[in-house]
Amino acid sequence: MSCPGSPVVIRALLTTLSGLAAVAVVLGDMGAPVQPVLVLWFVLVCPGMAFVGLIRPPSLLFALTLSIAVSCALAVMVSQALLFAGAWSPVTGLVVLAGLTVVGAGADLRAARRAGPVGVDTSEGR
Amino acid sequence: MSATVKSDVRSPTREEAARRVRTGWVSSLVELGVASSLWVLTLSLVDVRAMTDLGLVSVLPWTAWAALAVVALSFARALGRSTSPGWLLTGYPLVLSLLVFCTPPILYGTPRYSWAWKHAGIVDFIDRTGAVDPQVDVLAVYHSWPGFFAANAMLSDLAGFDTSLSYAAWAEPILNLLALSAVLSLIRAFTTDARTIAVGGWLFVLGNWVGQGYFSPQGINFVWYLTVMTVLLRWFPGRPAPSTPDPGAARRVGLCAVVLLLLVSIVSTHQLTPVITLLVLTALVVLRQTSLRVLPSFLGVVLGAWVLYVAEPFTRTELREALSEVGTVGSNLESTLIGYGTATAGQILVSLATRVFTVGFCLMAALGVLTAWRSGRRDHAALVLAVVPFVTVGVSTYGNEVLFRAYLFAMPGLAFFAAVLLWPPGTPAVRRRAALVGVVTVPLMVGSGLAQFGNDRQYHxxxxxxxxxxxxxxxxxxxxxxxxxxxxxxxxxxxxxxxxxxxxxxxxxxxxxxxxxxxxxxxxxxxxxxxxxxxxxxxxxxxxxxxxxxxxxxxxxxxxxxxxxxxxxxxxxxxxxxxxxxxxxxxxxxxxxxx
Incomplete structure (x- = not known):
């Protein structure tokens, strides 16, 4: 069960709201310093963070590394797909990434609700 | 009555222990603060224009060496204290990496290496045209593996930057930090000893002089490669330890999805990394070091499809040349090394120091393998990571670069075994061994400084x-x-x-x-x-x-x-x-x- 204030809810809210804010800031052409800071934060960290929650990494350091690695991979996949489809549009790419983030955050919340109260995660691999 | 007496006796002891723990890590944080302050002072004292053929080390004032000495001494002291927590120990390599790799963007203000600028040129091309042109005369290879550049074109456009050069210089500290963080997690697959892990990370920062962690496809691909290996060896080992809990079906699916996503990203953004990844994965599967045995086949199919279909315009013309380099071990090694007859004395010294440093580091790792073997450890997976990348020296199209790249990819394994030599897993916190780490760090820091920044007069x-x-x-x-x-x-x-x-x-x-x-x-x-x-x-x-x-x-x-x-x-x-x-x-x- 994920209650308000639990890490899962906070993570889902943080990533989803960051995505929405990034889209709003880009569409509103807000400019520096808000636009670059928000866009870099969202594109490089949030999509991965939304999905990485499902994996429950064993340490904060590895969770952050995995979030950035996965975010970069998703940015590469989305931008490359737009490029090869002949539909190059950075804003479309951002919207797709925001959509993926919402999906990831939703799946994270659903998994947490199904799992019930989660204790300390001990499955750290070796 | 006896219970009360017992409690009275134990409380002060427990309090004393807690106080010692607190005092230990507080003093470590103070020492790191002093080192960081000295480093900030250093940055304001450096005259970049006075650099000689010895590179950045030629203009570093005494404060820089003092800062590094404080970090090294503090690390050794923390290793020697039995009360040092794991987070504190792993914090040292992170701080060292930050100090070292934040220096170029702060001092120079522009990205190091001319290739970083060429990469920005491809980003600029995509930003202007919204397309790639595999038939272009110059740098055509990047148009067949455009993922890194497309993502940066999207990112810089969304962020409102005129060019990706606005942030490219900062890719160096970020990518090096990410790589280090992944290596720390990867070494955790081989040992749970916090001291061995921290020493491994420390040696990784010092030993990784190749300088590929800059604004480049290789930089992010190395991070992805390390992440894939970490997930494989920690959550999908060949022979799970009896105490290893099952991650659960849903989590296994999530972890597999991450691995597949990263492998596809590797294939679509770089030419060499998928080849090395395929070789390493195959070796891990053959030696039964991972339970995900289908991965080499998956990667092989995706790689083949990309090379023969997506990158076909490039491979059609370049494949023959690529195949001609297979087996050219001797010429690859020969062309990697600079000509001593024509180079300046400073550059010859840098080159010699780099060779001695590299050979010394590999020797430490080899002795670490022997140490592990004699103590009954059978770290086959780590051995695969340390050795298999060097196979590419004979089968690559990278010419003189390949030896450096092989060393880069071998670094996690080499750093682990070098750490086993200096701090065998299970060794208690003893001052003598901590002092050994401190002593070995001194020549490594000097060698690393020359190897990593010895060419900075021309690289900045x-x-x-x-x-x-x-x-x-x-x-x-x-x-x-x-x-x-x-x-x-x-x-x-x-x-x-x-x-x-x-x-x-x-x-x-x-x-x-x-x-x-x-x-x-x-x-x-x-x-x-x-x-x-x-x-x-x-x-x-x-x-x-x-x-x-x-x-x-x-x-x-x-x-x-x-x-x-x-x-x-x-x-x-x-x-x-x-x-x-x-x-x-x-x-x-x-x-x-x-x-």
Whole structure:
């Protein structure tokens, strides 16, 4: 069960709201310093963070590394797909990434609700 | 009554222990704070222009060495304290990495390495055209593996930057931190000893001098490679330890999805990383070190599809050349090493120090393998990571770069075994061993400084050089000829496909000699081809002069002599100049809009 204030809810809210804010800031052409800071934060960290929650990494350091690695991979996949489809549009790419983030955050919340109260995660691999 | 007495006796002891733990890590944090302050002071004292052929180390003041000494001493002290928590120990390599790799962007203000600028040029191309052109004459390979550049074109556009160069310099500390963080997690797959892990991370920072963690596809691909290996070896080991809990079906699916996503990203953004990843995965599967046995087949299919279908325009022409390099171990090794007959004394010292450092590091790792073997450890997976990347030395299309790349990919395994030598897993916190780590760190820091930053006199670029290149790229008409002293300068970062590039340093030695014999006549002949080119320019910059002199690429007075001859000739006109760069065109040329 994920209650308000639990890490899962906070993570889902943080990533989803960051995505929405990034889209709003880009569409509103807000400019520096808000636009670059928000866009870099969202594109490089949030999509991965939304999905990485499902994996429950064993340490904060590895969770952050995995979030950035996965975010970069998703940015590469989305931008490359737009490029090869002949539909190059950075804003479309951002919207797709925001959509993926919402999906990831939703799946994270659903998994947490199904799992019930989660204790300390001990499955750290070796 | 007895219970009360017992409690009274134990409480102060527990309190004392807690106080010792607190005092330990507080003193560590204070020491790290002192080191960081000294480093900040250092950055304000460095005169980059005074750099010699020994690179950045030649201009570091005493405060820099003092800061490094404090970090090393503090690390050794923390290792020797039995109360040091794991987070504190792993914090040391992270702080060291931050200090080392934040230095270039702060000191230079522009990205190191000319390749970072060329990468920005591909990003600029995609940003302007919204497409790639695999048939383009220059840097065509990047148009067949465009993922890194497309993502940066999207990112810089969304962030409102004019160019990816706005943030490219900061890729260096970020990518190196990510790689270190992944390595710390990866070593955790081999041992749970916090001290061995921390020493492994420490050695990774010191040993990784190759400098591929910059604004490049290789930089992010190395992070992905490390992440894939971490997930595989920690959550999908070949023989799970009895105590290893099952991650659960849903989590296994999530972890597999991450691995597959990262593998596809690797294939679509880089040429060498998927090959090394495939070799390492195959070795891990053959030696039963991972339970995900289907991965090499998956990666092979995706790689084959990309090379033969998506990148077909490039591979059609380049595959024959690529195959011809298979088995050329000797020539690859030979061409990796600089020519001692022509290089300057400083560069020879840097090169020698780098070789000694690399051999020494590999020797430490080899002794670590023996130590592990004698103590009954069978770290087959770590051995695969340390050895298999070197197979590419015989089967790559990277020519002289491949040895460096193989060393880079072997680094996690090498660092782990070197850590096993210095701090075998299970060793209690003893001061003598901690002192050994501190003592070994001293030569490693000096060697790493020379190897990592020894070429920085030519690898860093001044704003004046950037201004000269910008002048040419912004003003020259499409179809222009751009003669460069060498490739080593901030080049091709804007409108790059509009030029034909001819670097003098890449000419045959006989042709270079002909140019030196009569620069005015030779350049005049090259630049007067108005049938082929809409305009012609010659650009000579500080970093070109430094690079060609340091490596002995152009003998005699080199580019300085050519520049002096053209300045004194009425046949040429200077269209742009500052203290670090000069741009020439023919005096008879209308200028094509550049004057």
């Amino acid at each position: 670029f001044t704003p004046e050089e950037v201004a000269a290149a910008e002048f040419v790229y912004d003003n020259a008409p499409p179809g222009s000829l751009l003669i460069e002293g060498s490739r080593n300068y901030p080049s091709q970062f804007r409108n790059y496909e509009r030029f034909t590039y001819v670097p003098i340093a890449r000419e045959d030695p006989e042709d270079i000699q002909r140019i030196l014999d009569d620069p005015v006549q030779a350049m005049s002949r090259w630049m007067s081809d108005t049938d082929t080119y809409s305009a012609s320019y010659l650009i000579i910059t500080r970093s070109q002069i430094v690079a060609t002199t340091a490596l002995g690429e152009i003998p005699g007075d080199g580019l300085i002599g050519i520049e002096a001859a053209l300045r004194s000739s009425p046949e040429f006109r200077v269209v742009f100049e500052n203290r670090d760069a000069t741009v020439f065109e023919l005096a008879t040329d209308s200028g094509g809009g550049a004057s």
